[in-house]
Amino acid sequence: MKVGLVGNQNSGKTTLFNYLTGMNAKIGNWPGVTIEKKTGIIKGTNYELTDLPGIYSLSPYSIEEEISRKFVFEEKPDVIINIVDSTSLERSLYLTTQLIELDTKVIVALNMADILERRGLSIDCKKLEENLGVKVCKISALKETGIDELVSEINKLEKKSKSKIFDENIESSIDSIQKNINVPHSRFISIKLLEMDERFIKLNSKEVDNEREKLSKLYDTDLEEIIATERYNFIEKIKKECCKKVEIKQGITDKLDKIFLNKWLAFPIFVIIMFLVYYLSVGVVGSSTVDFVADKVDSFGLWVSETFEGLGVSEWLNSLVVDGIIAGVGAVLGFIPQLIILFICISCLETTGYMSRIALLLDKLFRKLGLSGKSLIPFIVGSGCSVPGIMGTRIIENQDEREMTSILVPFIPCSAKLPIIALFAGYFFENNAGLVSASLYFFAIIVIIISALILSRTKFKHTSSSYISELPEYKIPNIKYVAKDVWDKVIAFIKRAGSVILICSIVIWFLLSFSFNFEYGVEVEDSMLASIGKTVSWVFYPILGTNNWGATVSAVQGLVAKEQVVSSMAVIAGLSEDVESGSEIFADGTPFSGFNKASAYAFMVFNLFSAPCFGAIGAMKRELGSNKKLIKTVMFQTICAWILATITYQVGSRITNIANLIIILVLISIVICILISKFSKKSDGCSGCPYCDNCK
Amino acid sequence: MQLSKVKVGQKAKITKLNIQNKEIRRHLLDMGLTRGTEIKVKKKAPMGDPIDIELRDYELCISKSDLEQIDVEVII
Numbered sequence: 157m158k159v160g161l162v163g164n165q166n167s168g169k170t171t172l173f174n175y176l177t178g179m180n181a182k183i184g185n186w187p188g189v190t191i192e193k194k195t196g197i198i199k200g201t202n203y204e205l206t207d208l209p210g211i212y213s214l215s216p217y218s219i220e221e222e223i224s225r226k227f228v229f230e231e232k233p234d235v236i237i238n239i240v241d242s243t244s245l246e247r248s249l250y251l252t253t254q255l256i257e258l259d260t261k262v263i264v265a266l267n268m269a270d271i272l273e274r275r276g277l278s279i280d281c282k283k284l285e286e287n288l289g290v291k292v293c294k295i296s297a298l299k300e301t302g303i304d305e306l307v308s309e310i311n312k313l314e315k316k317s318k319s320k321i322f323d324e325n326i327e328s329s330i331d332s333i334q335k336n337i338n339v340p341h342s343r344f345i346s347i348k349l350l351e352m353d354e355r356f357i358k359l360n361s362k363e364v365d366n367e368r369e370k371l372s373k374l375y376d377t378d379l380e381e382i383i384a385t386e387r388y389n390f391i392e393k394i395k396k397e398c399c400k401k402v403e404i405k406q407g408i409t410d411k412l413d414k415i416f417l418n419k420w421l422a423f424p425i426f427v428i429i430m431f432l433v434y435y436l437s438v439g440v441v442g443s444s445t446v447d448f449v450a451d452k453v454d455s456f457g458l459w460v461s462e463t464f465e466g467l468g469v470s471e472w473l474n475s476l477v478v479d480g481i482i483a484g485v486g487a488v489l490g491f492i493p494q495l496i497i498l499f500i501c502i503s504c505l506e507t508t509g510y511m512s513r514i515a516l517l518l519d520k521l522f523r524k525l526g527l528s529g530k531s532l533i534p535f536i537v538g539s540g541c542s543v544p545g546i547m548g549t550r551i552i553e554n555q556d557e558r559e560m561t562s563i564l565v566p567f568i569p570c571s572a573k574l575p576i577i578a579l580f581a582g583y584f585f586e587n588n589a590g591l592v593s594a595s596l597y598f599f600a601i602i603v604i605i606i607s608a609l610i611l612s613r614t615k616f617k618h619t620s621s622s623y624i625s626e627l628p629e630y631k632i633p634n635i636k637y638v639a640k641d642v643w644d645k646v647i648a649f650i651k652r653a654g655s656v657i658l659i660c661s662i663v664i665w666f667l668l669s670f671s672f673n674f675e676y677g678v679e680v681e682d683s684m685l686a687s688i689g690k691t692v693s694w695v696f697y698p699i700l701g702t703n704n705w706g707a708t709v710s711a712v713q714g715l716v717a718k719e720q721v722v723s724s725m726a727v728i729a730g731l732s733e734d735v736e737s738g739s740e741i742f743a744d745g746t747p748f749s750g751f752n753k754a755s756a757y758a759f760m761v762f763n764l765f766s767a768p769c770f771g772a773i774g775a776m777k778r779e780l781g782s783n784k785k786l787i788k789t790v791m792f793q794t795i796c797a798w799i800l801a802t803i804t805y806q807v808g809s810r811i812t813n814i815a816n817l818i819i820i821l822v823l824i825s826i827v828i829c830i831l832i833s834k835f836s837k838k839s840d841g842c843s844g845c846p847y848c849d850n851c852k
Numbered sequence: 853m854q855l856s857k858v859k860v861g862q863k864a865k866i867t868k869l870n871i872q873n874k875e876i877r878r879h880l881l882d883m884g885l886t887r888g889t890e891i892k893v894k895k896k897a898p899m900g901d902p903i904d905i906e907l908r909d910y911e912l913c914i915s916k917s918d919l920e921q922i923d924v925e926v927i928i
Contacts, residue, residue, distance in 0.1 A: 213882035217875040246908040247884050381869065384881035388889070388908075413895060422898045516913055520901050622876050623902045623915035624883065 157203045159310060160227055162255065163239035164248055165210030166628045168267040172239055172297040173207045174640050176307070183644060186223050190555055190781045203310060206233070212247070214254045216348075216355050219555070225355070228258060229341070235261045235310050239297075242266040242279055245399065249391045250384075252288065253321055257344040261314040262290045265306055270296040276401065283398040289319040298634060318343075321390045325374060326350075326382070329367040336363065350379045409509075409629045416513050426517060429510070430536055437498035437537055437544055443571070445493035453486030472676040475669060476662075484661030487717065488654040491543050491771060495649060498537060498544040499642040502551060505533075507633040511551060512625065519623050525605060526612025527564075528557040535604075538565040541572070542772035547649060549779055556616040562779040563611070563789050564604050566768035569596060572718035576763050579722050583738025584756040592757070595821075596764060602828055603765065603800065609831070649778065656774035664716050680728050685709055699762055699801040700755040701809065706747035707759060717769045754808035758801045765797035853926065855891070856903065856919035863892045864924035871921045884908045885922065 163169045173181070177196030186193045186209075194207040208227055209220035216222065227233070238255050240248040245266075255262050266279060281292045291309055295302035320327050333346040337359060348356050349364050350371070368379055375382045415421055436442065457478045464474040505511040511530065518529035530552050538545025545565040552558040569577070577596060581589040667685040671678045680686055689708035696708055710724040729746035742748050751759070767773065767790040777786045811820075858864050866889045871877040884907055885891070894911060895904040901916040 213878075215878050215882060217878055244908075244910040247910050250882060250884065380878055381881060381886070384878075385886040385888075388884060388886050410894070417895055417897065419898050512913075516897050516902060516904075519915075520897070520899055622873070622918055623913065624876070624879055624918070625902075625913050627904055627911045627913050 157201075157235070157310065158231065158233040159198070159203050159205045160224075160231075160233040160236045160260075161205055161207050161239065162224060162236055162251070163210065163267075164212055164241060164244075164251065166626060167210070167239050167241040167248065168297040169207065169210060169239050171634070171637055172265070172267065172295070172303070173205065174637065175297055175300060175303065176205055181644075183648065185781060189219055189223075190558070190779065191219065191223065198307060198310075201307065201310075203307075206231075211251065213251055214344075216353050222355075228260060233260060235263060237263050237265055237306070237310075239265045239267050242268050242272050242294075243275065243277070245279065246388075246391055246395055249288075249394065250387055253387045253390065254344070256288060256290055256319065257347060258341045259344075260341075263306065263309050264288065264290055264292045265302075266292060266294045267297055269294045269302065270299050275407075278400045280398045280400075284394065287319060287394045287397065289317040290314075322383070322386045326371060326386060329371055333364055333367060336361065347383060351383055352379065407629055412630050413513070413627075416510065417516070422513075422517055426514065429505075430533070433498075433501045433505075433533070434536055434540060437494060437501055437540065439540065442494040442497055442540065442544075445497070446490050449490045449493060450486065453482065453489065457482045457486070472669065475676075476665070479669075480662045480665035481658070483665070484658040487661060487771060488650065488657050491541075491649070492646060494541065495544050495547060495646055496642055498548060499645050500638060502533070502548060503638040503641045504633045506551065507631060507637060509628045509630045512627050515625065516627070523623065525608035526557065526616055527561055527608055528552045528554060531557065531561040534561050534565050535568055538568045538570060540570065542566045542568075542570050542768050543775045545570075546772055546775035546779055547645065550645065559780055559785070560608065560611055560616050562776055563792065564607060566772050566776075566793060567600050567604050567607070567765055569600055569764050570718065570768075572769065573764055575719055575722045576714075576760060579725075579738055579741070580751075580756040580760050583742055584751070584753045596760065599761070600764065602825065603796070606828065606831075607796065649775070654774065656777055657770045660770040660773075661716055664713065668713075680709070685712065688712075695798070696762075699758045699798070699805050700751070701805065702750045702755075704747060704750065711759075711763060711766065714763055715767060715770060715773075717771070718763065721763055752809075754805050754811075757808055758805035761804045762797045762801035765800055766794045767797075768793070853924060854920045855905075855922040855924045856916045858893045858924060858926060860893050860896060863890060863927040865890050865927055866922060867925050868923040869921070870923065871918065876918060880914070880918070880922075883912055890927065891924070 161169055161173055173194060173196070176198045177194075178199050181194050181196035184193050184195075185191060191209055196205055197203065198205050206227065208224045211218075211221050211224055214221055214225055216225075228236070236255055236258070238252050240252065242248075252262075252264060264284075266281070266284075272279065279294075281294060285292045291312075291314075293302055293306045293309060295306055297303070322330070329350065330343065330346045333349060334342045337345055339345065339359075345356050345359060349360055350368050352368070371382060372378060416425060460482060461474055461478045464477070502511075505514070514533070515529035518532055520529075522529050522531050531549075533551065534545045534548040536545075537548050542565055545568070546562050549558050549561045549565070552561060577593050578589075581592040585592045664685070667688070668680070668683050669678075670676055670684055671682045672684055672687060675682075686705060686709055689705040689712065693703045693705045693708045696711075697703055700707060706725065706728040709728065710721045713724040714721040725741055725748060729741045729743075729748060740746075742751055768776075773786070773790060776789060777783070780786050780789060855864065855866070866885060866887055868887065869877060869880065869885070871880065889907055891905045891907040893903060894906045897903070897913075902913045903916060903919055904911055904913045905919075906912075
């Protein structure tokens with residue numbers, strides 16, 4: 157038996173789904189989009205439950221609604237459980253009135269029965285059943301009450317009575333159209349036809365057009381407005397009959413919002429909370445977990461290596477296992493404690509309701525760039541490490557805004573890029589090292605803004621500039637829910653991102669350890685990677701002014717982890733990989749002696765903006781969903797990096813004076829600000845998905 | 853007058869929806885902003901946009917530019 161779970165966002169749908177299916181849910185994506193699809197078996201039964209996206213209506217306009225419609229029409233569920241937030245009954249029933257127009261059996265689950273009691277409200281279930289014509293069950297997904305009765309209702313035979321929602325004129329029009337439609341869900345389709353729903357345009361006819369015109373003249377507006385208004389008129393009638401307000405108790409949400417959304421306090425509070433999230437996930441706490449895991453993996457690797465030596469395993473096999481596989485796995489494992497902390501923070505922000513306030517505060521600003529107000533969080537986290545930053549884009553509902561944020565997060569200098577900055581800035585700019593480092597962050601923000609403007613006008617031009625969102629009540633996070641949420645996200649990371657990281661680490665290990673003669677254990681200069689580097693080093697010519705295979709190889713090694721750029725350079729310079737001093741790496745005689753101030757800055761720029769480490773690439777794959785998009789993204793980032801680095805070097809090597817440089821930068825910044833205000837997003841558009849005919 | 857001009861704490865009744873964009877118009881209708889609906893402006897974001905309104909027992913935040921396209925009658 158197939159069951160669909162339908163309801164508004166924030167109706168407790170996920171809590172109910174988790175409770176009904178336990179740990180056996182399968183999480184994937186709906187075909188063609190990066191919206192989560194959850195399916196599971198209801199415990200104690202063999203019913204298959206599918207969680208549909210949170211929707212408020214079944215109109216033909218958004219991806220989420222289209223997914224739900226497709227599910228009903230194509231996957232033909234036997235039962236639909238409509239979960240309703242009983243504290244927002246009026247608005248929630250709007251979707252219900254549409255669901256009962258389908259031929260599928262509907263059971264209404266009035267959730268949050270516990271809160272209703274607390275608020276002094278009561279709903280007469282029997283009266284509601286009479287009015288809607290379907291079974292109504294009272295439940296509390298949180299307190300886990302009423303759910304057994306709900307499940308037992310699934311199997312029962314339906315005693316559905318068709319309830320007439322609309323007034324006489326509309327009902328008679330629906331009847332005359334319905335007579336000529338011989339497919340399932342005829343009443344639903346008839347009403348949608350009156351609304352000129354594009355999905356059913358094939359079933360349109362002269363008769364329908366006549367009925368539509370007739371009604372339109374009668375009510376002096378279009379059918380979409382007529383039908384929506386009539387639905388709410390019906391709901392208001394029901395509400396008067398079925399709901400009783402005993403006492404109005406004011407919640408604390410309004411009082412809290414006086415503080416959190418206060419003109420003066422809102423931003424300072426926000427900064428403090430963001431700092432806390434940063435501190436926990438990528439600051440001291442987060443990075444110490446990374447170091448801890450790295451240590452453990454190293455010791456394990458060492459132990460394995462020695463054991464293999466003792467057993468007489470060949471050197472190359474030993475290295476493959478230890479330096480390739482274990483190091484690769486270790487890289488994945490290293491991120492996990494950090495991700496757990498980050499996901500806990502995000503889950504808490506979401507379930508308490510504060511996340512919506514963040515979106516509210518920053519929305520206006522970010523929307524100009526085609527991003528969401530929530531995009532700030534991934535950027536902040538990304539300044540510590542791109543991997544949790546990219547994973548954090550999950551909080552953004554709109555697919556385009558989410559993908560754009562994922563692509564832009566790696567542009568922020570992460571902590572792994574700091575050794576590169578320390579090396580080059582420290583050696584070439586000595587006293588101005590701090591200024592140079594700060595300038596790179598500034599540079600990064602400007603690049604992000606410009607890229608966002610470009611992307612939002614080209615690839616992602618479908619984001620609408622409208623903001624319509626519910627502000628949920630403040631709630632205390634439910635530990636069970638948070639735990640399950642974190643678990644699901646971590647598993648998803650391991651599955652999708654982990655494989656990319658592992659495979660790529662092994663590939664690089666291979667290229668570095670072997671020469672083209674398949675000789676193992678060669679010097680860096682003779683390895684395959686170096687040979688490839690030598691042939692490709694002309695790419696770096698415009699950035700460095702010379703053909704430098706060492707820099708090329710180091711940059712490629714940066715793909716494994718940005719920290720490896722410096723250690724790679726040290727090794728290529730003939731030193732031990734722990735060396736970090738510029739005076740040794742750039743000394744005469746090393747392959748890097750040709751670097752000067754301009755090429756140093758340019759090389760830093762390249763490394764900062766080029767494709768991020770495999771961990772971040774893996775995380776991007778997870779968020780973008782397809783290999784095609786991933787490759788396009790990596791190319792976009794690397795080409796940007798190349799262009800920026802080239803400009804930097806070509807301009808930089810011709811500037812003789814720091815003062816000139818600073819003045820030029822200030823002028824450029826002013827130009828950029830003007831560009832932003834002129835070109836920021838003003839147009840509205842659809843969501844740009846493959847579901848309606850406009851964008852197919 | 854435009855809904856965007858209603859002050860915080862004031863109540864108003866929707867008289868007309870003038871929204872150009874079909875998708876946004878439908879979405880607002882679906883969320884309950886129909887003619888004759890009584891709304892109350894609860895809060896405004898620190899920069900004045902978006903605006904949080906209360907209707908039909910729940911709260912909805914809508915961007916100022918959309919609210920400018922909704923006509924209302926203020927209820928004293």
